[in-house]
Amino acid sequence: MADDAADRLRLIRSANIGPVTYAQLIARFGTASAALAAIPALAVRGGGRAPVLADPRLVAREQAAVAKLGARYLFLGQSDYPALLAQTDTAPPALIVRGSGELLARPVVAMVGARNASAAACRFARELAHVLANDGVVVVSGLARGIDTAAHVGAITGGTIGVIASGIDIAFPPENAALQERIAQEGLLIAEQPPGAEPLARHFPQRNRIIAGLALGTVVVEAAPRSGSLITARLAGEAGREVMAVPGSPVDPRAQGCNQLIRDGATLVQSAADVLELIRPMDARMLRAPRSRYGAPPVAGDASEGERRAITGLLGPAPVAVDELIRQSGFAPSVVQMVLLELELAGRLTRHAGGRVSIGA
Numbered sequence: 001m002a003d004d005a006a007d008r009l010r011l012i013r014s015a016n017i018g019p020v021t022y023a024q025l026i027a028r029f030g031t032a033s034a035a036l037a038a039i040p041a042l043a044v045r046g047g048g049r050a051p052v053l054a055d056p057r058l059v060a061r062e063q064a065a066v067a068k069l070g071a072r073y074l075f076l077g078q079s080d081y082p083a084l085l086a087q088t089d090t091a092p093p094a095l096i097v098r099g100s101g102e103l104l105a106r107p108v109v110a111m112v113g114a115r116n117a118s119a120a121a122c123r124f125a126r127e128l129a130h131v132l133a134n135d136g137v138v139v140v141s142g143l144a145r146g147i148d149t150a151a152h153v154g155a156i157t158g159g160t161i162g163v164i165a166s167g168i169d170i171a172f173p174p175e176n177a178a179l180q181e182r183i184a185q186e187g188l189l190i191a192e193q194p195p196g197a198e199p200l201a202r203h204f205p206q207r208n209r210i211i212a213g214l215a216l217g218t219v220v221v222e223a224a225p226r227s228g229s230l231i232t233a234r235l236a237g238e239a240g241r242e243v244m245a246v247p248g249s250p251v252d253p254r255a256q257g258c259n260q261l262i263r264d265g266a267t268l269v270q271s272a273a274d275v276l277e278l279i280r281p282m283d284a285r286m287l288r289a290p291r292s293r294y295g296a297p298p299v300a301g302d303a304s305e306g307e308r309r310a311i312t313g314l315l316g317p318a319p320v321a322v323d324e325l326i327r328q329s330g331f332a333p334s335v336v337q338m339v340l341l342e343l344e345l346a347g348r349l350t351r352h353a354g355g356r357v358s359i360g361a
Contacts, residue, residue, distance in 0.1 A: 006059055007032035008075050012093045013054035013062075013194070014039075016345050022093040024341050026077065039345055045308070046339075048346025065195040071098045071168050084108070085213040088239050089355065092192045092210060096168050099188035103159050107279055108138045110215035110236065112208075112229040113147025114222040114254045121147060121222040121254070124246065126154035128219070131272035133158025137279070140214050142207055143176055143183070147221045147229075152179060152187075160187040163210045165203035167195040208232040216279045217242030219269055223257030230257050233266070238354075242278050244269045303335045303342075311339040312359070315349075319356035 011032045012022060025035035040050035066073065074081045074095040082104045085091050111129055113121065125147045129139045133155035140161040141148040152160050162183040164172065168191040171177035183189050192210065193203060208228055212218055212235040220243075223229035237243045243266040248255020262268050269275055303311070311329050314320070326336050340357060343349035350358050 004032065005073060005075065006056065006063065007036060009063065009073070009094060010054045010056060010059045011035055013059060015051040015053075016043075016347050017051065018344075018351060019090045019093055020351060021341060021344050023076065023091070024337060028338075028341075042342050043345040043347075046342030046344070046346030046348060047312075048343075048348055051345055051347065062194050066096055066168075069098070069169055069195060071096050071195075073097075074101075080104075082214055084215070085210065088209065088213040090209060091213065092206075094192075095210075096191045096194070097188060098168060098184040099186070101188065103138045103161055103188045104214075106136060106138045106159065108140050108161065108215045109275060109279060110140045110211045110218040110232065111147065111151040111221065112141060112211065112218065112223070112232050113220055114224060114227065114229065115144050115146040115148075116254070117146035117150070117222045118252070118254060121246070121248070122150040125150040125221045128221070128269075128272055128275070129154030129160070130158070132275060133160065135272065135276065137276070140211055142204075142211055143172075143180055145173055145176075149176060149179065151221075152183060156182065156186060161190060161214065162187065163190045163207050163214070164199070165193070165207040166199040167191055167193050167197040169195045170198060172199045204228055205231055209235050212236040212241065213239060215241060217244055217275070219244045219246070219275060220258050220261060220266075221246045222248060222252075222254040223261075224253055225257050225260065227257055230261070233261055242267065244275060244278065246270070303331075303339045307331055307335055308339050308342070311336055312343065315343075315357065315359040317358055317360065319350075319352040319358045321354070321356050323355070325357070 011017060029035040029038055043050040074097055076091055076093045080101060109132060129151040133139055138159040138161055139151050139155035141151045143162040143164055152162060160183060166172050171180045208231050212232050218233050218236040220229050220233050233243050245258040245261040245266040246269050247262060248258055267278060314325055314328055326333050329336060340349055348359055
């Protein structure tokens, strides 16, 4: 088991291997060890050089650091990995966690919102989270300033999960260091990045997908248009989860995002009862199907040279949906996915949000 964990982590930390590619490699080859051995040949078929595989010594060093911090790994496909998150198209191959994994077996609701939230909104979020947590619902958020902090503080005594954009040993913002440690002790703290990783801008959308994926539904409390909170809400909707929003004054820019969500079909929330009404009848096996399943279908069989040329010829600098490639090529999804896998390992393919891909000129 230890060797398998090291191989999985080495695969995850290798160049050109994201969540979709990782899932496809495991689906195709069964084990991380077999996938690592197959990568050079796949990259050559994709028209490039084999990606640089992670140094086993660095992987061992990371594992030692995680253990020293009192944390542990949850790997995609293993029984203790969050079931709802595993259903999403870009589920993280591995999570690093500290705290009570028991919280992942309870109903989870995400609560997100503005960092510069009003005092009234923070109070509402804190009280809403408190009622939900005391009613057996775990509240997950991102430990940011404003609404995230209020939600964690309100739910801490009943059950809260903090998902951070840094390594599990880095507190951001710094003023939440004590709250983050308390969540690790009394709730559950989750990071995707390895220990020591600073919270870079690109890490926050990745964190948001985890928040949305863990929860039966997402509640937005104050959010400006084009904010990270709306990204989380969009990801929740794409995953077939409930999207809820607290209405606000039309003259407050911080309420525009929530009001827009409600206009677009999100459920209006005025109390914990509104949230509970949506999620209580919901069984995790009865969630709405996501809009697409472009993420990581099982990869089976190899592509011929003719199929490879035809699929590559349909790609260009403009991102195109994988579903569209399948339709236009007329090939089986498994063939298209295999060619995309080869191209990505060769460093030629870029994956974009919404299950779209592109290739350089």
